[in-house]
Amino acid sequence: MKSLSTVSRRDFFTLATAGLSLANPSVLFAELRRELPSEARPSMNPDQALRDLLHGNLRFVKGQTLAPRRTPADFSRLAAAQHPEAVVVSCADSRVAPEILFDAGVGDIFVVRIAGNVIDGAGVVVKGSIEYAVAELNVPLIMVLGHSGCGAVKAAKHLIEDKGSLPGAINGLVELIEPAVIQSKGESGDALANAIKKNVEIGVARLKELEPILAPRARDGKLKIVGATYDLHTGTVDVV
Ligand SMILES: [Zn+2]
Secondary structure, eight states: OOOGGGOOHHHHHHHHHTTOOTTSHHHHHHHHHTTSOGGGSOOOOHHHHHHHHHHHHHHHHHTOOOOOSOSHHHHHHHSSOOOOSEEEEEOOOTTOOHHHHTTOOTTTEEEEEOGGGOOTTSOHHHHHHHHHHHHHHOOOEEEEEEETTOHHHHHHHHHHHHOOOOSTTHHHHHHTTHHHHHHTTTOSSOHHHHHHHHHHHHHHHHHHTOTTTHHHHHHHTSOEEEEEEEOTTTOOEEEO
16 A cells, blocks of 8 residues: 655645545545455545545556456456446546546446547436436546547637538537637636636536436535546646
8 A cells, every 4th residue: 555655745735626635534544445345345425535536546646556456356246236436527538547547446436438528418328327327326426537638629629710620420529519618718828728627617517507316416415526637748637
């Protein structure tokens, strides 16, 4: 297990941004919990689940991965039932693999991957998948995960700027991201990074208001819905 004393100032800032503290004994709980097979682990509340993901990402960034629960015995143990701690809605980009970048095991994360991590306008397939995880599996956390240099967001930006079109169904998919480009226009800093962040924020807002399954649970505090971005260069996930 990784020593928590090796966590740097930047790591601390990352966790603090998410409202988390290393002084909190539940951080240690989350670290210890990761060692156990899923059916032996106590269920997590939303904050514990978020801490667990971010700690896994810190291990990934530092090259200190545990690669937990990936043996044949682990697969077999999970065959009867799954108890994932989080839904991660990430881009289909080959470089953004949630189980790897969160140093998670089989059965830990319910992953929904779609180009541009689009939620609003993506239809029943995406929303129904997320709702299933919450309603049937009692997952306490949803993370919408964008990433730096996202090709889908870049394409949406070009579509607006060049007024062109893309072949096949790609055009319709990319059009769903255009509101993020338009709404982030005029913000200071890098235009693509701003649009990527806005795209995540739009997805989070959509899920928070999604009746009848997600919105009431989010209001009651039983479900946390957060946005984050993954940096392709550093491997770091930052909650936005
Ligand atoms: Zn992408």
